[in-house]
Amino acid sequence: MREKMNRNFSEWYNDIIEKAEILDIRYPVKGLYVWFPYGFKVRKYVLDVIRELLDKTGHQEALFPLLIPEHEFAKEAQHIKGFEDEVFWVTHGGREPLNVKLALRPTSETAIYPMFLVWVRSHADLPIKIYQIVNVFRYETKHTRPLIRLREITTFKEAHTVHESMESAEAQIEEAIQIYKNFFDELGVPYSVIRRPDWDKFPGAVYTMAFDTIFPDGRTLQIGTVHNLGQNFAKTFNIKFEDSEGNQQYAYQTCYGISDRVIAALLVTHGDDHGLCIPPKVAPIQCVIIPIWYKNKKDEVDREVVKLKEELKDLRVHVDDRDIRPGSKYFDWEIKGVPLRIELGPKDIEEGKVTVVRRDTMERTTISRENVKESVKRILASITDNLKARAWDEFKKKIYEATSLENARKIIKEGRGVVRLGWCGDEACGKIIEDEIDADFLGIVDEKKDGVCLGCGRTSRNMIQVGRSY
Amino acid sequence: MREKMNRNFSEWYNDIIEKAEILDIRYPVKGLYVWFPYGFKVRKYVLDVIRELLDKTGHQEALFPLLIPEHEFAKEAQHIKGFEDEVFWVTHGGREPLNVKLALRPTSETAIYPMFLVWVRSHADLPIKIYQIVNVFRYETKHTRPLIRLREITTFKEAHTVHESMESAEAQIEEAIQIYKNFFDELGVPYSVIRRPDWDKFPGAVYTMAFDTIFPDGRTLQIGTVHNLGQNFAKTFNIKFEDSEGNQQYAYQTCYGISDRVIAALLVTHGDDHGLCIPPKVAPIQCVIIPIWYKNKKDEVDREVVKLKEELKDLRVHVDDRDIRPGSKYFDWEIKGVPLRIELGPKDIEEGKVTVVRRDTMERTTISRENVKESVKRILASITDNLKARAWDEFKKKIYEATSLENARKIIKEGRGVVRLGWCGDEACGKIIEDEIDADFLGIVDEKKDGVCLGCGRTSRNMIQVGRSY
Incomplete structure (x- = not known):
């Protein structure tokens, strides 16, 4: 029942988004779409699931402004570097130019952390675990696509936490990963949890863990990310707390997010040539x-x-x-x-x-x-169980272990899925692998597995995943 | 228990917004505030009430983009005239200027009606009744105030409807007014329903009905508006339908909205010198x-x-x-x-x-x-009932009938509330009344009451309300 879908996935996708009344793609600005009432209800039930998971793990929902003044936005050097090409700028109010340019948030670290500066005083205030569900903006110059590559991401759930130690931040990363696992399991959406390479981590993070699913055309879609920020932002935004011995210390932070892409993954994972199949939990x-x-x-x-x-x-x-x-x-x-x-x-x-x-x-x-x-x-x-089991079966079939770069390249070129292979840990080898396979180095899926680095032939202790990503 | 509150209302208000952890006012941009988790929960329960009322009257929730291209935004002449001084403009994406400037929606007629153009085909498609709850933006140059006068209105519930006749649009106006009455009754917030004068109606509307409440300082707060748009926007946006006889006709439209101000009204109406008193229905x-x-x-x-x-x-x-x-x-x-x-x-x-x-x-x-x-x-x-009864009692005491302009001026100057008086219907008399009383002409509260116009002394068939508004 997925013949047409597998043959021309893009066509299937664009068609179903409109025919099932998820989004109207006729809005007169590139990369902006309109949620139909039916699609909006799917979104609502999906958000109910994530809200429940966050609320019961002690996260509190809050809401921060959309507009970020340039001086705050530019504070963290890596962060601004990572985002400067894709930020929309508000420069005028009425007919007058503004004194300070305002960024439309592409993500809210720089809107939230100036507030953490005033909220965090003592270790007794920690941990702070908040989240918000908002619209964020990216000036995408590439081909835009409903729910996947947007200029207005209408559904961005971002959580931000503050801790007194790296251990506590690490534990939070574990909790966040578990929350997202539970979330995707509820939706029956299969995933790999991958540690992104350093050159592809969130701008300003110590490291980034990502959830990737695989689409029928073999391409991967990043559907969630979890970042350990260490003290990087705390140092930039001067977020300090008094520890139990009375010393001032920089706080440790994490953040993690999901977006409209979750809904794309939900629709694609369970869809077929007849249309969508929405899991009962989130079906309008x-x-x-x-x-x-x-x-x-x-x-x-x-x-x-x-x-x-x-x-x-x-x-x-x-x-x-x-x-x-x-x-x-x-x-x-x-x-x-x-x-x-x-x-x-x-x-x-x-x-x-x-x-x-x-x-x-x-x-x-x-x-x-x-x-x-x-x-x-x-x-x-039974439908819920079947959808999930079927999705995982199909997902696993799309994960290959490569014995050579040539073999890997072929699998990916044919759109069969992703390949796993050994990597020694050197960035240079990572680049060789990317170039030879002609695909994206997605990151480490298993840190413990022995193997051979396909970049240099040396022993590897990392199993990585490579594929073409959306 | 409202002595301090009545003596210095502004101080009470700013103080309580922060101390009760509704909003954090320390965000580093004028007119933008942060919802604390506690305040956010109040907001959530308030939105649950309005959503329920809208859903059960056949409204469907949807979501339209924030960014409106300049050419759409400027289509309706009255509308652009009404908003051009308060629109934020996005002019740059990344480091490049945009080809088409994008307005941050100050309200969404011009984002939604291009879609109605493609949605509306036949009388069988009508009525359409949709709503969205979104953030909107106004470049306020006056003194900003949390929940009352904002640059980012974080909570803007706007409903938009399309009809095949003026009668159907009129019936929708009645329904909308009833929905808002039920809504404010649930919150125990008292109100007058007022027909705004022509010179103060929504830009592009045929007429505007407004809900005003009265604050302890005697000033009024507009907490909801209902607009009959007639065919004005339909003609601009070319929204036509085929009637049952096969003729193309311009559609009739209405729209109605409430904002963060509802929450301001809720907090102020029931608050006292000890702090807030949140009605059980919406209490976190x-x-x-x-x-x-x-x-x-x-x-x-x-x-x-x-x-x-x-x-x-x-x-x-x-x-x-x-x-x-x-x-x-x-x-x-x-x-x-x-x-x-x-x-x-x-x-x-x-x-x-x-x-x-x-x-x-x-x-x-x-x-x-x-x-x-x-x-x-x-x-x-019993608390719910008492809060509502007490609020209405106090509200009614703030409404005076004026026997002369001098008398009216005195009542308003002393911050005792609003005054009602007769008006003949001439704009010139309206301006005289405003000037002499030194207050705002809020509009007609009763169309049938006999009286004397305090502007010219002629017979009047309109009872109007005058006061100082926020």
């Missing part, structure tokens, strides 16, 4: 009921549909009573990825059954009208 | 439990507190187990406006009671430990 409609009207039985069917809907009221149920053929309705809801369809006609009523069609397998069965709620919940749970 | 903490520890009874008290918290788990309950004196805890939660405090000590346990203190009246009583959940819910409901 978990179950659509289609009345099958026959001549003089319409009223009877409608009465039964009302009863059925009432019984299923704990779920997000929609009755499609449009005056069009059932087949057209099936088609629409398959595109939109509603996980379960229930058809209810005179024959079903007579037999005390309902007909159900799972979106993941397109399997059509009948279930007893009695205990329909429990049956539907069981099927939805 | 509805009930705070303070354990009263006595020497060797600490464990016993703690065990009972755990049980009590469990029994109250349907509510938003917080146990303050900080190692400080109970009095300091009372003080903190009074500032933050937690509606109900429960104190629980050995004596209470012994007597099978708990001590409760209502924030609205500061009344201290004991209630039986049995059925504590029902009792607490009853008290919270």
